[in-house]
Amino acid sequence: MDKLPKWVDVALIPLINLALALIVSGFVVALIGEDPFNALSVMVRGAVGSTYGWGYTLFYATNFIFTGLAVAIAFHARLFNIGGEGQAQLGALGVALVCLALPWPHWIIALPFAILGGALFGAAWAAIPAYLQAKRGSHIVITTIMFNFIASALLVYLLVGILKVPGSMAPETARFPEGAHLPSARDVLAVIGIPFARTPLNVAFLVALVCAWGVWMLLWRSRLGYEIRAFGQSEPAARYAGISPLKITMITMLISGALAGLMAINAVMGEQQRLIQDNVLGAGFVGIAVALMGRSHPVGVLLAAILFGALYQGGAELEFETSVPREMVVVIQALVILFTGALDGMIRRPLESLFARRKRSTSGVPAE
């Protein structure tokens, strides 16, 4: 098939997909008797119309960057890690254990250890499916999704037992010590004199940006990344080049799990400040859509994560300000995932033939 210009592939197609999703959403909103234009403007204003909106948008986006990168790096090795949800839950456990272990004097000391804890626990949760895939050929899609349920059950078990505060009714851990609270964007920006609304956006956002840069360096600048990409393209070729499929599968999944686990830095250490049962809130699955829409490139993941963050935050505002029900917000998000992820080919094919025809007519071939 003819190749598309790069800008079409990375910018035009996602934008058309997004526009289509919004148009269909508009019809759906109109069907339940609401004004779609009003709904859209509420969503946009809610998501990016104020520092409050931005704060929440970027807070959600931070979660999606971590889980999106986790899925993206696995995609490069042609591994479909849909266990981001479970790995993030275990990461939350790791972060919580680190935060509760010591009376941390300052967040700057606590953060590296929390990062280590989240990454290790997330990676450990990905290690078993990875090993089963590499050694026994158990399909990673099946095993990772099953591990999501195990993770959830494990967390419930721990939260109603060992980790619960004695005498408390709530299935959650004690609050983290003061020294394990990450400063919010409001605190940080206040130092340089910029006013910002009180939102859960915190320094974990910067950790996410560093991770995105790190993933880019890893994939396109390091030998390991070269091997991961080569293995993802062709396993026989990898063996031909002396790349061990076992090693690459394991390492890639460990990195993927670690990235998913790091999400807890934002959600648990940055916001919830204790370990609760439902700490991931579906971000593991949104990560799949983010990676798909971002073409598995860290920059794409970043942009897609911000878009989905805006959808989350705008959706919440929509629910709050209009009578569009919560379910409708989920429908809109689902439509975006559907169009950007699953229905990508619907737009791509016609565009490809359109560009092929245009190229032909401009390359001086008689048109008749």
Added chain:
Amino acid sequence: MTAPAIELKGISKSFGPVHANKDIDLRVMPGTIHGIIGENGAGKSTLMSILYGFYKADRGQIYIRGDKTEIADSQAAIRAGIGMVFQHFKLVQNFTVLENIVLGAEEGAFLRQSLARARTLLKELSEEYELHVDPDAKIEDLGVGMQQRVEILKALYRRAEILILDEPTGVLTPSEADHLFRILEGLKREGKTVILITHKLREIMEVTDTISVMRRGEMTATVNTADTSPEELAELMVGRKVLLRVDKTPSKPGEVVADVKNLRVVDSDKVERLRGISLQVRRGEILGIAGVAGNGQSELLQVLGGMQDATGEVRINGEPIDLTGTKSDARTRRARGIGHVPEDRHHEGLILNFHAWENVAFGYHHAPEYNSGPLMDNRAIRQDAEAKIAKFDVRPANCWLEAKSFSGGNQQKIVIARELEREPDLLLVGQPTRGVDIGAIEFIHEQIVALRDQGKAVLLVSVELDEIMSLSDRIAVMFDGRIMGERLPSETNERELGLLMAGITDTDREHSVAEIEANLAHVAGKVV
């Protein structure tokens, strides 16, 4: 005068900026065997795809038996009496021959009636054309030659009057190919028209009545087979004079580089693929391994290249190498001086979606000159890639193009450049010129001979007997995971090698053709 069976007038087809077919005129008379020859990418397959309704021509008309015909899809082609036998068979492996023949041409609501009708018709057809196949055998149990007959029967069952065969002998032994040609002669006698697409000069000379030559999307000539020669055809294909024989001096073998003893490989289905291979390759010689595809040559290359575990003993320059475990991987082999041009450059030798420069480092990406500290030195790799691309005349000379955008010959040049420039002590070469155009074949052969003349050892595996005969200094024939014998190219001929390839040694020459074929089918059945 009778109308031509097929007449094409002014057929043109472009894909983007590429003119696959430019203003093609072709007349094929009924009851003849018409050859279409051309290099890869000359547009043969596109033309046949237009004729079979896979592509629609941008311009031009098709006349079948004098009537202008629109061929919108393959159903229309079948209705027009055109049958196609593809290079890669389109058969359902776990269906019987009969079920495959009926598939897509069932009549009525019940399969049983169609099958019964097909059985009678099949019997008539096989007797008429010497196309004997057991209708109840499963495809997966049949050898490739048999499977090809099923494909031909499929076309005839659909009442094809015009049969197109795309590279039909690629997977056959010489004797199977001869049998196929007898079948084609039979079809011709019955008044059918056969179009044979190939790039093999020898067989097209042997079996056709007329030959059309294609080059770069154009039909450059149509000649009577009787009035032409292989040299003329090669020149018409390439557009310049070509050396069909490799120009090389006699070899001066030195000490042993690779010493292989009793190599055995058992695959995951517990089938023994290598049954005790022993061979030696010396400095300054090319050892050619001849054989029908699937008789263990691939496994031999993969074991030596570090892609597959094995038992036995292999010494390189006198030092044993690990055949299992972590030190049996391709990286360790490269460090021991083994270069490898793999059989399947699309799935092994190259990462098609990588840039050319990334592919130049492939397998050698740990080399110190490609790295600075913990990161890869992409600029150094690109510089090296540009130098290699220039030296091996890879076209287009753009290291930023993805490997898949190069033609087969240029892709192979990238692989050859990468492996040969490392000056390995032992070079493994699998199918060096498969899917490579004639001009590049010459170049690649020269490079391999040049490496030999530097005093390196070369192990060459090819299913092209011509290539083995002209390039090797010594020939070993593999059959069913064993080496059937070694010959010197000057003291043997294609007939003798062909018999060895079919598993017949001197002692049992008297075996009948049928037995040879049964033998082959048995082996191929295991392979498929």
